[in-house]
């Protein structure tokens with residue numbers, strides 16, 4: 001007996017490659033199709049309700065369809081959706097970002113994280129008149145040619161990780177291990193062709209990897225001393241780790257910061273922000289080209305302004321609360337693991353966590369890859385069976401929102417308990 005998701009998926013595969021509009025959304029035999037979302041839940045076309053810990057890969061800090069945000073956007077819709085001439089709201093948003101993020105002296109408002117990091121990299125190159133960008137292995141910065149790079153056998157230079165992009169472009173990206181400050185320092189000290197370092201200050205795209213103490217401040221010191229532009233890719237951490245994101249949370253001032261996901265709580269809006277001297281290189285005043293028809297459209301801008309206002313109004317109720325919810329979940333899962341005689345690793349910070357099916361500490365891509373991926377798959381399906389949706393990959397992060405309830409957490413822990421019992425195999 002096939003369900004509706006299966007029937008829709010069959011149609012999808014003949015008109016949409018693999019049936020999905022972003023590759024991570026596919027898992028065999030077919031993903032569930034969703035009709036609606038409210039709070040911490042999604043409801044499928046088959047009327048099944050899942051507790052969501054993917055949360056738009058972190059975008060939905062306030063959960064699905066947060067009522068005051070949705071009402072605000074409904075009002076905005078009546079005033080028009082696209083002007084392609086400037087609005088005061090864009091200025092208010094840029095002013096707002098400057099006031100909550102000291103490094104955000106100037107801002108360009110964009111649509112996606114991809115555009116933001118691509119522009120940031122261009123700015124670093126234009127500013128330094130150098131070509132190479134250092135990327136931390138396992139970090140993700142969007143699906144553009146500068147970022148779709150993996151490690152080669154020769155020590156630092158990247159090679160293309162996607163057909164259709166070139167090794168010529170990929171070789172301009174140099175890769176070093178996350179949390180390995182001495183490799184990064186050696187690389188920067190021994191070369192004079194490095195324009196910038198781009199990093200996720202908390203890495204959320206190789207599972208969840210936390211920066212070791214002093215790691216980020218050391219990167220700031222080394223880049224500053226060597227005239228290398230430091231880009232914080234805060235597409236995940238922005239507005240999530242704290243209202244001022246990771247730069248506020250860790251007290252570090254990068255040269256450029258990118259934002260997207262949680263900035264609009266489910267509406268497509270992004271920003272590249274930074275030092276005035278760098279940002280003024282953007283055309284037309286400068287010669288770094290960046291443009292987009294939908295950049296700064298009134299719906300996205302209103303969504304960002306309203307989201308930030310809600311975050312500010314919630315004040316101290318917000319970040320301590322989501323951290324507490326996440327901590328409860330993480331310590332509950334840790335207890336379950338211990339009770340089952342397992343020794344898996346859980347990384348967590350703020351409202352983010354990920355369970356790795358390995359006994360070893362996970363602090364970079366190499367150690368993340370030690371996870372038992374076959375077991376992860378089994379865990380994923382076991383959770384799904386119990387109405388719990390997490391991102392369908394070990395190399396993603398689980399996200400808690402402001403609207404996950406105590407009941408959600410109790411049910412999730414019960415689900416993890418049963419699911420982990422099913423997938424248990426021994427770890428020595």
Ligand SMILES: *Cc1c(COP(=O)(O)O)cnc(C)c1O
Nearest residue numbers: 112113114140141142235236260
């Ligand atoms: C999701 C993500 C991006 C890309 O953002 P899109 O809006 O999907 O283009 C960039 N950087 C990080 C850290 C991300 O997690």
